[in-house]
Amino acid sequence: MTTTECAIIGAVLTGFLAAFSLIRLLARPLHLSPEFTRKSIHVIMGLTCATFPWIFHRPLPVWILALIATLPILGLRTIPFLKKHFGKVLHGISRPSYGEILFAPAVATVFQLAGGDVLLFVIPILILTLADAAAALAGTHWGKLHYISGKGKKSIEGSIGFLLVAFACISIPLLLSGTINTPNALWIAIILATLAMMTEGFSDRGLDNILLPVGCFFILQRLLPLENQALGTRFLVLILLLALVLTAFRSSLLSGAALLGSAMLGYGCAVLADWRFAIPPSIVFVSRLITLRAGNRQKPPGIDAVISHAIACLPWVLAVSFHHISPDLGLAGISTSMAIQLVILYLSDGPSRFWNRLTSSQTWFVRGTISLTASLPILLFRNLL
Numbered sequence: 001m002t003t004t005e006c007a008i009i010g011a012v013l014t015g016f017l018a019a020f021s022l023i024r025l026l027a028r029p030l031h032l033s034p035e036f037t038r039k040s041i042h043v044i045m046g047l048t049c050a051t052f053p054w055i056f057h058r059p060l061p062v063w064i065l066a067l068i069a070t071l072p073i074l075g076l077r078t079i080p081f082l083k084k085h086f087g088k089v090l091h092g093i094s095r096p097s098y099g100e101i102l103f104a105p106a107v108a109t110v111f112q113l114a115g116g117d118v119l120l121f122v123i124p125i126l127i128l129t130l131a132d133a134a135a136a137l138a139g140t141h142w143g144k145l146h147y148i149s150g151k152g153k154k155s156i157e158g159s160i161g162f163l164l165v166a167f168a169c170i171s172i173p174l175l176l177s178g179t180i181n182t183p184n185a186l187w188i189a190i191i192l193a194t195l196a197m198m199t200e201g202f203s204d205r206g207l208d209n210i211l212l213p214v215g216c217f218f219i220l221q222r223l224l225p226l227e228n229q230a231l232g233t234r235f236l237v238l239i240l241l242l243a244l245v246l247t248a249f250r251s252s253l254l255s256g257a258a259l260l261g262s263a264m265l266g267y268g269c270a271v272l273a274d275w276r277f278a279i280p281p282s283i284v285f286v287s288r289l290i291t292l293r294a295g296n297r298q299k300p301p302g303i304d305a306v307i308s309h310a311i312a313c314l315p316w317v318l319a320v321s322f323h324h325i326s327p328d329l330g331l332a333g334i335s336t337s338m339a340i341q342l343v344i345l346y347l348s349d350g351p352s353r354f355w356n357r358l359t360s361s362q363t364w365f366v367r368g369t370i371s372l373t374a375s376l377p378i379l380l381f382r383n384l385l
Contacts, residue, residue: 005061012048012065019044036140039133042103045069047223049107050122063172073100075124101127102209102323107198110213119177119224124216126169134209135162135200147201147257154257159197166193170220173319180224187231188223194238195219197265202261204303215268218321222271233272241267261306269313269334271320276331280338281309287342311368312337312375337375344370 007085020041056062107125114121130375139158146153171189174180180188199215200208241263262285271275288305313334320330344367 001062005056008055009061009065009068010065013068015048016045016069031034036137038100039136042100043129043133045103046125048128048179050125052107052111053114053116053118053121056111057116059108061109061110066108069104070101100182100206100209103208104325106210106213106327109210113214114219119173119179120217120221123173123192123220124213127166127193127216128213129211130169131162131166131196132194132200132212134160137161154201159201162200163193163197166196167195169259181311183228184226184231187228187235188220191223191231191235191238192219194242198242198260198264202259202264202303202306204256204257214279219268220369237270238267243366257303258306265306265310265313269317273317273330274327276327277317277320277334279311280335284309284338284342284345288345308364308368308371309338309341311365312341312371314359314374316375323378325382328377333378335373336378339372340374341367341371349363 023037052062082096092293106128110121110124134153135158138161139155142157143155145156147156159237167189170192171185174185174188177183196212196216226234237249244257245263248356262281266278266282266285269281316325316330316333316337319325322326326331
């Protein structure tokens with residue numbers, strides 16, 4: 001760590017502390033809502049982080065800053081005195097959220113992945129900062145049409161607000177960069193904004209603070225090199241996915257968040273690897289839709305089920321994306337993993353002492369982990385595929 005890097009870290013932390021203290025002082029006399037104060041901190045931190053490519057030239061100081069920023073937030077959650085006197089600024093909302101804990105590590109992760117590319121870093125951070133705040137505030141003040149998202153609910157109005165602000169956060173930097181023509185910039189903006197809106201829609205308990213920036217980074221990285229026709233094709237596929245979600249929402253017992261998450265998982269597999277990788281999770285998704293419509297009386301699966309499927313298949317997709325294994329081996333791995341997931345789902349639908357001991361989240365995590373682990377022997381055929 002150089003002296004300059006240490007000084008910059010100190011200045012950033014001092015600015016965060018000053019903003020945090022000021023909002024805490026103004027919250028009560030101005031009758032600011034807990035959601036507004038929390039999002040104010042969120043926006044200040046995000047806009048500051050968006051300047052990192054110009055003030056930091058390597059990931060190490062960003063990771064150190066993330067560690068220093070995260071530890072006090074953990075203290076606000078766990079130390080009674082701090083939680084009582086300062087915690088309401090971040091934790092004054094009724095729903096459980098881990099977003100503030102995930103925020104700084106997510107920023108550091110994207111900075112590491114971007115490798116100095118300003119657009120690949122700034123655009124995901126702006127989406128996380130401004131579009132997410134717009135969704136929360138629009139949903140709070142104008143939200144009338146709601147859908148279930150995990151243990152809470154979100155509004156159509158909030159999602160539309162997110163989409164519009166996200167489009168601006170993407171299109172403006174792309175156009176100002178001068179490296180991408182206007183039609184391509186607009187195609188990329190509408191595709192990425194729609195995908196980000198869907199991600200925010202199914203994210204629960206603050207998970208959007210990690211899913212949005214990291215997911216937007218990977219999608220944007222894949223979209224930037226594409227030509228106009230290829231971008232148009234991907235937009236058409238995205239519209240078909242949204243139509244499927246809306247149709248299934250009317251006829252399925254799955255929650256809106258689970259439907260959005262399932263669509264995003266399939267689309268993400270196709271973008272990160274190739275279109276064939278969307279088939280195995282889609283088969284699981286359709287089979288569950290059929291089962292639930294056939295009159296299964298158990299509690300319908302929510303977003304935790306999608307996380308389970310993601311645990312089972314995304315490692316294979318990412319291994320192919322980073323060229324650690326061949327596409328054929330990855331396809332065999334994800335197919336095996338999702339087939340095992342499907343078998344476990346049907347075997348565990350009935351009464352079971354083991355599954356009954358677990359919470360819903362634990363159940364789906366265990367199912368996903370078992371499916372992934374059981375598929376790993378496919379790697380033994382590495383030399384054949």
